[in-house]
Amino acid sequence: MTDSHRRGTATALLVAGCFFMEMLDGTIVSTAAPQIARDLHTAPTSVGLVITAYLVTLAVLIPLSGWLTARFGPRRVFLAAITVFTLASLACALAPNLGVLVGTRVLQGVGGAMMVPVGRLVVLTGTAKRELPRMVAYIVWPGLVAPVFAPLLGGLITTYASWHWIFLLNVPLGVVALLVAHRLIAPAPRDETPPLDLVGTLLTCTGLAALTWTAHLLSDQAGGSAAQTVAVGAIAAVALTAAVRHLLRTPHPLVNLRTLDVQSFRASALDGSLYMAVVAALPFLLPLLFQEVFGWGAVKSGAVVLFVFVGNIGVKPATTYLINRFGFRPLLIVSTLGLAVTTTACALFTRETPVAVIAVVAVLSGVARSVGLSGYATIAFSETPPERLRDANALFATSHQLAAGLGVAVTAVALRGGAALTDGTRSAYAVAFVVLGVLCLVPTAGALRLHPAAGDAARTVVPAQSRVTQSTVSDSRKSD
Numbered sequence: 241m242t243d244s245h246r247r248g249t250a251t252a253l254l255v256a257g258c259f260f261m262e263m264l265d266g267t268i269v270s271t272a273a274p275q276i277a278r279d280l281h282t283a284p285t286s287v288g289l290v291i292t293a294y295l296v297t298l299a300v301l302i303p304l305s306g307w308l309t310a311r312f313g314p315r316r317v318f319l320a321a322i323t324v325f326t327l328a329s330l331a332c333a334l335a336p337n338l339g340v341l342v343g344t345r346v347l348q349g350v351g352g353a354m355m356v357p358v359g360r361l362v363v364l365t366g367t368a369k370r371e372l373p374r375m376v377a378y379i380v381w382p383g384l385v386a387p388v389f390a391p392l393l394g395g396l397i398t399t400y401a402s403w404h405w406i407f408l409l410n411v412p413l414g415v416v417a418l419l420v421a422h423r424l425i426a427p428a429p430r431d432e433t434p435p436l437d438l439v440g441t442l443l444t445c446t447g448l449a450a451l452t453w454t455a456h457l458l459s460d461q462a463g464g465s466a467a468q469t470v471a472v473g474a475i476a477a478v479a480l481t482a483a484v485r486h487l488l489r490t491p492h493p494l495v496n497l498r499t500l501d502v503q504s505f506r507a508s509a510l511d512g513s514l515y516m517a518v519v520a521a522l523p524f525l526l527p528l529l530f531q532e533v534f535g536w537g538a539v540k541s542g543a544v545v546l547f548v549f550v551g552n553i554g555v556k557p558a559t560t561y562l563i564n565r566f567g568f569r570p571l572l573i574v575s576t577l578g579l580a581v582t583t584t585a586c587a588l589f590t591r592e593t594p595v596a597v598i599a600v601v602a603v604l605s606g607v608a609r610s611v612g613l614s615g616y617a618t619i620a621f622s623e624t625p626p627e628r629l630r631d632a633n634a635l636f637a638t639s640h641q642l643a644a645g646l647g648v649a650v651t652a653v654a655l656r657g658g659a660a661l662t663d664g665t666r667s668a669y670a671v672a673f674v675v676l677g678v679l680c681l682v683p684t685a686g687a688l689r690l691h692p693a694a695g696d697a698a699r700t701v702v703p704a705q706s707r708v709t710q711s712t713v714s715d716s717r718k719s720d
Contacts, residue, residue: 248366251424252378255359258322258417259379261410262352263386264393265329266294266644267523271394271538272403279403282338292456293342295645297349299448302641303495304441305357306634311433314365315425318358322421325351326414332407357637362425364621364629372698373560376618384552384609387523392542399539440486440494447479451642455649495638496631504568504619504694505632511686512616513639515576517647518583518680519609523548524648525655525676526586526602529669534591547599551606559614568619568695572687575612576680582608584677587670612683622698651676 269276273287308317328347335341360379367375397405450472457469487493500506523545530541562571582605589598617636624632651672658671 252363252375254420256378256382259356260382260386267387267390268394272398275398275403280338289342290345293345294349296449296452297346298353299452300445301353302638303444306630314362315427321351321354322418329407329410333404361633369697370700373563373618377559380614380617388549391527395538395542434492437494443479443483447476447483450476455645458649459652495634499628499632504623508616508620509639511683513643515683516640516643518676520644521647521651525651533666547602548606551603552610555607555610564700569690572615575608576684578608580677580680587673619695622695
């Protein structure tokens with residue numbers, strides 16, 4: 241293994257660790273909400289602002305990551321992001337009241353919004369196409385592990401320590417990440433940077449903030465009136481529509497939407513986002529089912545959900561081989577269909593269902609999640625031209641971040657709809673699981689439409705019947 245190869249692997253693992261911190265902090269706080277509310281003398285529902293402030297900041301600032309990287313260089317932005325995230329985590333732990341905690345969470349979101357997209361861009365620009373499956377496999381696992389691990393870790397921390405440790409854990413991890421990044425990531429020459437697209441920034445950030453806030457209102461039963469939700473949703477729709485029109489017409493857009501012309505990237509950004517919505521919703525819905533319907537404690541509930549993690553990690557060493565052996569299209573068809581089936585199967589769970597059966601379904605769901613997310617995260621950049629890599633990375637990060645929040649919102653709405661249409665709490669959960677299962681069939685349909693050779697540029701082993709001329713591959717990138 242060459243020095244550059246080892247450095248690339250180490251950088252991918254570093255970004256994976258940063259991704260884990262970012263994802264964990266986006267999900268674990270909900271577990272500690274009652275304890276935070278008691279300590280800060282506020283209502284538990286008000287603690288929802290702590291979660292939403294973080295998610296809104298991530299969604300708003302991620303699109304800026306591409307321009308900031310071009311302007312200041314990836315090393316400088318990445319190191320600054322880790323520093324801000326770590327210091328903000330310490331400030332969160334020391335917050336004396338809810339207002340300060342919300343403000344420090346916004347700062348934490350500023351660091352998180354730059355930390356992972358910029359780190360992933362460093363890995364992508366230094367990786368040959370054939371090495372993408374292996375490198376992406378390292379980066380993807382935190383997105384799978386953190387939401388599953390968060391309920392158990394949050395339960396343990398709030399049971400045996402205090403909520404402050406949710407944030408204090410980031411401090412030593414952030415210090416180590418900063419030292420490693422300073423050593424690993426070398427300064428890179430900066431390209432000539434066009435002026436910041438101020439109109440695009442204003443429209444895009446406003447639209448994304450409003451959309452994320454709409455998702456919060458939908459997912460929080462006490463979050464706001466129907467009129468408020470509709471009004472914020474309308475602002476999101478108007479701002480994002482205007483943003484798309486502007487970004488397609490301006491010569492130097494904040495994010496180049498024409499990157500979506502590449503079919504493989506379009507599949508990852510659109511179908512992959514729907515898939516991510518279902519993936520993010522399950523760690524939210526399963527613990528609620530176990531605790532509200534089955535009457536389990538937080539620790540037992542979190543421990544059973546960890547079987548999803550077993551499936552994630554169990555298949556992870558094989559994902560690169562599976563991509564190289566079978567190609568992206570078959571794997572995405574099987575993984576999306578597998579997640580749809582296992583999610584729908586959760587609708588059949590009752591108090592009498594043996595834990596072993598639940599565990600098996602959870603493991604199979606974890607396998608589907610791992611293979612599917614690895615496939616979408618790899619095919620996204622497999623055929624993207626180098627000059628559009630920065631835009632593709634920003635679009636990918638933004639769409640998947642939004643999808644995670646929207647998945648929870650869709651689940652909450654399905655739960656309330658199920659409660660209105662049925663006569664029991666368990667039936668409401670069954671409706672929610674079925675809705676998520678049906679939603680996951682949309683990416684299955686998208687995978688069926690993929691060109692058989694889509695993503696072959698990132699494969700090491702390409703079957704003879706899949707080898708096509710460069711012109712054919714280029715044609716497969718375009719929309720039909």
